[in-house]
Amino acid sequence: MKTKLLYIIGLWGCLSLMSCGDDDHLSPSDLDGDWYVLTDSEDPLDHLRYTVYETYGIPIFYNDTIGRQDRGVDNAGVPIIYYEILNPNYSIESSTEYAQYELSDNPEAITVGVEFIRDEIFPRLVSPKLYPRSFLLVKTLTLNAASTTASYRHEESTYRGMMTSCVSQVEEIAGMTDAEIKRMACRVAAEEYTTYLMENASSLLEAFLNVCRAEVTSVNLYALSLTTSSTPPYVANLEEYGFLSYDKETTYNPSRSQVKTVGERADVLDYVTEILTDDDDTFEAKYGSYEYVMKKYELMKTVMERLKTVLE
Secondary structure, three states: OHHHHHHHHHHHHHHHHHHHHHHOOOOOOOOOOOOOOOOOOOOHHHHHHHHHHHHHOOOEEOOOEEEEEEEEEOOOOOEEEEEEEOOOOOOOOOOOOOEEEEOOOOHHHHHHHHHHHHHHHHHHOOOHHHOOOOEEEOOEEEEOOOOOOHHHOEEOOEEEOOOOEEEOOOOOHHHOOHHHHHHHHHHHHHHHHHHHHHHHOHHHHHHHHHHHHHHOOOOOOOOOEEOOOOOOOOOOOHHHHOOOOEOOOOOOEHHHOEEEEOOHHHHHHHHHHHHHHOOHHHHHHHHOOOHHHHHHHHHHHHHHHHHHHHHO
């Protein structure tokens, strides 16, 4: 028995030495590059993107194919070409196509889009912790794209994914007024703040979310279908319940008194957008008669102040 034990120990030791020897000769496969690194270019548009990347470390793309790599040949001698594709829908948990987009082929419009992100978006993000992995400029952006009902799909100006944040309407930016540009910039920036709040600082949102979770009524109002017979009942103005919008991915039928409220993330996004817009007078003129809207507005102000203090 003792001899057998010594033999096993000796064999294990030899295997360990062989393993260590193999490790000494390991080297990178070079199959995976860093696709998010930009290099300078003589092309004016790509040079502009590079200058923004140099400053902020975040690439701006206008093509969803962001890399190409030759990987030798297969057994039949056919070249193996790998393409790295930006996928706004990429998720560890799901592969559903939620965001659908159309790319732009207009260099002038894309140049304006890059300048928009440089001049309007990055200055509104007070910390690199808020930055997405990349930005993708697109012509159009449709959310809830997998829906079989066309009326449930809706156009948006921005969408935050794990691989990239889409910024839409790139061909329309040049024709926007200053007020429209500011509004869009606040919405894009709000996507980044909302993502950070929901994922990393959710405790800051408790008082804000509790207004619609429990304060307005004893029923949690988030993502709730309202009709005349529901509890609580349908109201013509969701502002009475503290909401600034309705769930665009479901049916809104005022003639039948039917609507669904937004979920928590969409509600946070709506209010963060308003806080970034920083126009108390206009907001109060529009919503001043709605008690819960005004309360949530003040609560979100506090949230953003506390968050910026932490991030800065």
